[in-house]
Ligand SMILES: NC(=O)C1=CN([C@@H]2O[C@H](COP(=O)(O)OP(=O)(O)OC[C@H]3O[C@@H](n4cnc5c(N)ncnc54)[C@H](OP(=O)(O)O)[C@@H]3O)[C@@H](O)[C@H]2O)C=CC1
């Protein structure tokens with residue numbers, strides 16, 4: 001059994017992870033955390049998430065969770081800031097980590113990489129196998145279609161999402177830029193007013209927010225007389241959680257290092 005701690009266990013992803021881990025047969029949830037002061041601290045995690053008792057008491061810090069139970073891996077879908085702090089705790093305690101949080105600044109990414117010198121970490125903005133295939137396919141399409149096509153990325157998420165553009169849209173933009181020999185300077189995140197003709201090198205990244213949209217990403221390749229649209233639509237969170245559990249199985253026992261879902265899935269890296 002892989003002894004697993006889930007941070008933010010009552011969150012949208014945390015509760016999905018708890019449900020799927022419980023059904024998995026090979027992962028045992030031995031700890032869970034929630035925000036200090038949250039009503040769920042001190043409750044059974046299964047009761048707090050309406051799954052039914054799981055005999056895991058929610059605590060208010062990762063340190064407390066790791067003091068209370070020996071763990072092989074921590075799965076963290078909270079926020080970039082908190083994931084950096086959790087990675088430091090994992091590094092100090094020698095526990096492997098899976099990070100699904102998004103919204104990383106360059107400094108936060110560097111801090112995560114620092115912790116990965118001590119323990120193995122898998123971090124990816126999207127843990128769905130389908131999305132990771134779409135990312136690969138987008139890079140391949142860009143390489144084959146070349147500069148004659150204008151490339152745009154559109155993402156849509158629920159009204160509660162805190163970061164924009166989504167981590168997945170940013171990853172798509174990065175792999176598209178690399179495939180097309182473009183740079184971060186070529187990424188455009190907003191258009192308004194007299195913007196003039198579209199620069200040929202531009203890669204647009206646009207954001208929609210509303211309702212309960214789980215996660216949608218489309219890459220448009222606009223050509224002359226034709227266009228290609230590559231779309232992924234998540235209709236629930238199970239595939240993100242299933243990917244994270246797959247990453248947890250993969251990361252336990254690895255040497256220290258920072259890994260992506262592409263490594264977990266055995267893909268060649270695209271960026
Ligand atoms: N990689 C992937 O495949 C995916 C990534 N994500 C990313 O995962 C992250 C979480 O998303 P989502 O589950 O929708 O967000 P939620 O807000 O539902 O979950 C985050 C949870 O973390 C809790 N939390 C806040 N502070 C602490 C703390 N100090 N200690 C412990 N827990 C804390 C929150 O509690 P409270 O509600 O009280 O603030 C909340 O329950 C986001 O960055 C999102 O973009 C999401 C889906 C898929």
Ligand SMILES: O=C(O)C1=N[C@H](C(=O)O)C[C@H](O)C1
Pocket residue numbers: 102125126157161162165166167168169214215216
């Ligand atoms: O916050 C979300 O919900 C999601 N966030 C991830 C992202 O930012 O790419 C992945 C997924 O689309 C859901």
